[in-house]
Ligand code: HEC
């Protein structure tokens with residue numbers, strides 16, 4: 056009797072185990088909607104340290120979205136204090152995919168993609184896929200902030216969010232549940248396999264080899280080769296001779312895109328700045344005249360170094376070369392010149 060019971064248990068166990076592995080294999084199929092992080096985890100990568108902490112009470116992606124888009128969070132129906140008097144996160148960041156090829160940081164490809172998809176063209180890197188990066192505030196951002204402040208933000212997404220809330224948005228630090236909410240929202244913006252636009256050959260390879268454990272490290276490497284895990288940042292200087300500029304000939308049509316999708320995002324109707332940019336001929340003439348002058352209104356100056364009229368007031372972040380090329384700056388100049396005629 057005991058033996059029969061034992062055999063039954065063993066057999067049931069085997070059946071359950073076989074069933075479980077079958078299900079496991081089925082679930083493992085990768086499709087366009089599979090999150091990249093999930094694929095990498097299957098292939099043996101550790102889960103990122105900024106995975107949402109479920110122990111933090113009252114946090115949700117919905118609240119996070121509210122903070123990022125509107126600057127205000129609701130906690131159990133109650134509104135909390137605005138995060139910043141001056142900005143919301145989307146003043147400076149998109150929340151959509153903004154680079155057609157996630158391996159590249161080409162500002163011209165991004166500008167054209169922004170036009171096609173109704174996005175803005177901004178100084179901050181998109182929050183889409185921020186959870187898929189492994190470092191933040193890269194490159195020359197080391198020059199902008201004290202090492203003590205920036206070092207923790209370069210290796211920890213939570214710290215990066217807090218640094219930006221206080222330094223970029225010039226607001227108050229986020230409370231625990233707000234921070235975890237923003238993080239939860241960012242996880243809804245994580246990269247999916249379809250965002251990678253893998254080649255057919257590589258897709259096939261992934262499909263054929265995905266259940267072969269010995270192939271996991273190579274497959275993880277393959278997936279990671281399709282996107283960038285850090286947004287590089289190169290600061291630039293204004294030209295040494297403003298009249299000569301960057302010695303590139305500008306394309307006014309392209310300059311119009313920069314004006315409409317970037318400058319106007321903040322300056323139209325005084326949205327984030329008292330300094331108003333519109334389509335008035337007077338405005339174009341003003342911008343043209345000041346472009347090549349040593350004044351606070353010179354576009355060369357503000358795009359390279361940013362602008363602040365007062366320490367407590369909103370400021371304009373500088374553009375890195377990954378966010379606005381020298382060519383695009385000259386295109387803007389050509390546009391102001393054309394519109395001044
Ligand atoms: C005034 C403009 C501005 C505002 C407002 C702003 N940011 Fe930023 N943020 C930047 C800039 C510029 C960077 C520099 C690094 C980059 O994005 O390329 C940055 C960097 C970041 C990074 C690191 C990105 C990376 O890959 O290096 C995160 C995350 C971030 N911000 C989150 C936020 C959140 C969340 C808010 C709202 C609470 C916010 N930011 C508000 C301008 C801004």
Ligand code: HEC
Nearest residue numbers: 146317318321327328329330351352357362364369370371
């Ligand atoms: C993320 C928002 C943002 C973007 C994008 C932006 N600016 Fe600004 N800009 C500001 C803010 C904020 C100020 C600070 C002025 C103020 O106090 O209102 C400013 C200041 C300036 C100033 C100096 C004004 C003064 O009173 O000293 C100029 C000129 C200027 N911006 C031009 C531009 C141009 C040209 C572009 C496009 C290439 C641009 N800005 C893009 C937010 C922005």
